[in-house]
Amino acid sequence: MAPLKEALSKGLVTEKEIEEAIFGNLRVILKLGMLDNSAQNPYSEIGIKDTIAPWTRQEARDLAKLATQKSIVLLKNQNSLLPLQKDRIKSVAVLVLQPTK
Numbered sequence: 001m002a003p004l005k006e007a008l009s010k011g012l013v014t015e016k017e018i019e020e021a022i023f024g025n026l027r028v029i030l031k032l033g034m035l036d037n038s039a040q041n042p043y044s045e046i047g048i049k050d051t052i053a054p055w056t057r058q059e060a061r062d063l064a065k066l067a068t069q070k071s072i073v074l075l076k077n078q079n080s081l082l083p084l085q086k087d088r089i090k091s092v093a094v095l096v097l098q099p100t101k
């Protein structure tokens with residue numbers, strides 16, 4: 001907020017420009033009652049109680065497991081690439097399939 005106040009004091013931006021920039025967002029916030037802490041506000045729970053975290057759903061777990069199984073690659077020491085030489089490799093990713101509970 002301080003940079004905006006500074007820009008306002010230096011005349012780089014006007015209050016009217018700020019109002020125009022935030023008008024749409026503020027209108028939506030007010031229409032949805034997001035500034036109200038009322039239990040009567042029908043929109044107050046949107047995205048909170050009606051949403052299931054997608055990573056906790058069984059079909060998401062199954063898809064992740066299937067993708068992992070299909071992407072497993074066995075290494076073969078073609079052209080004597082192994083063991084890796086520290087001076088030639090910048091990073092290495094190791095992925096491990098963990099058993100499900």
